[in-house]
Amino acid sequence: MKERGIGRPSTYATIIAKLLERKYVIERKGLLFPTSIGIKVYRYLNSLEHVREFLSEEFTRRLEELMDKVEIGEKDYEAILFELLEKIKIRHDS
CATH class of the missing domain: 1.10.287 (Helix Hairpins)
Known part of the structure; x- marks a missing residue:
């Protein structure tokens, strides 16, 4: 997020925790990967x-x-x- 210029240092952890909690992403070896539900939510919102x-x-x-x-x-x-x-x-x- 920081490299892309989005989010605020004070919100990075909260945003990532929320994505994990909602199962939009999973964490493997320190990296985040979208789940099928995360992809579906993104595609739906992007279709609007x-x-x-x-x-x-x-x-x-x-x-x-x-x-x-x-x-x-x-x-x-x-x-x-x-x-x-x-x-x-x-x-x-x-």
């Missing part, structure tokens, strides 16, 4: 056009960058939340 964009690494990476800018005072969190909400509404309504 109004959701697909929000699943992408690029979307997550951009959102993480914006969160970093909020943290250092370069961006206003309310403006970012408003833009995100508008994007979700547009996707949901289409």
